[in-house]
Amino acid sequence: MIELAVILPTFKERKNLAPMVARLDAALAGIAWEAIFVDDNSPDGTSDEARAIAQQDARIRVIERFGRRGLASAAIEGMCATAAPIVAVMDADGQHDPALLPEMLAAVKSGEYDLAYASRFAEGASVDAWGRPDRVKASGLANRIARKVTGVQLSDPMSGFFMLRAETLRADAHRLSGVGFKILLDILATVDAPLRVKELPLHFAARLDGESKLDQTVVFEFLVGLYDKWLGRFIPTRFALFGTVGALGVGVQMSALWLVLHLLLGERFVYGHWSSNVTFNVANTIAAVIAMTFNFVLNNELTYSDKRLRGFVPLMRGWAKFAMTCSLGLLTNVGSAAALKAMGFHDFVAVIVGIVLGSVWNFALSSKFVWGKY
Ligand SMILES: Nc1nc2c(ncn2[C@@H]2O[C@H](COP(=O)(O)OP(=O)(O)O)[C@@H](O)[C@H]2O)c(=O)[nH]1
């Protein structure tokens, strides 16, 4: 009977898989285990390598996902794809020592603890071998903020190496946000009954091959994750991001308008001459297209980073579709404002309601038609 499933989310880790499996095999002697690699269609052929290993070793399984990215969602889907009663999550790059797994398993199996995890900042742990003093500092700060905001009192709630009963996870899996990388924090902050946590000191190592995927996005994802836990249930995280990008777009359009008028009118503009209607309309149209393009790029990078469009043709097609949804959004915006004004509402109220309705419309359409699969 299978006892333990080890979930290893991977993105571009091809060369690290074989050493990882060898270490799991050595560490878990005498335990009935399986390992599931959850790969987001890595361009380096990680999933092919995982399947090649699995051909020789039935304890190894592979989940390959397409058109999506995300460490947290990969971990959740892996944990829900096993019949093992106990599940663990760890990095596939050698930074987490599999030798800690038996001790974690004993703690969870004993019934004394609901969750065991390896902390980089516990008594007896070390991060020197990591070779990334910048990330040590950033993690320390992130941990402090996370403890404040969520009330979770662990030395390293941002750890990516933990184990718990699968049923504990499944009971709340539908409520997890699956956003960003802080899956442990997400679990701890989501479950209703407080979990009894066993903390083990981790000697955090340097990664074997390749480079960190979290370097570029670590701060952004952290903030998004915190927002999601904090205010996400009032205003959904993605909509908040979309709205923020939209608000920035207003600033971009204003600046672009100023710039274009300046270019069109040159000195006359500088000395305070007002533009004619025609010039203004031409300039404002150009500015609007610039702002819309800015919004498209930023939404593609941030709001929909997990479904990011890449390559010239997909980007141009996405841009064209975004332009179309935005024009419909504009009609909704102006149309609803006009209707409200006709009904006797104050101008200001009409404009605000128009903006909100237009944004909701843009958001709904673009998440379906620009970044969605339908
Ligand atoms: N499936 C999947 N795995 C990911 C993704 N991003 C990172 N990973 C994996 O998650 C683990 C931790 O990521 P890593 O880049 O090592 O982050 P770091 O240890 O914080 O520098 C590694 O095994 C990565 O391959 C992703 O978008 N999807």
Ligand SMILES: [Mg+2]
């Ligand atoms: Mg790593």
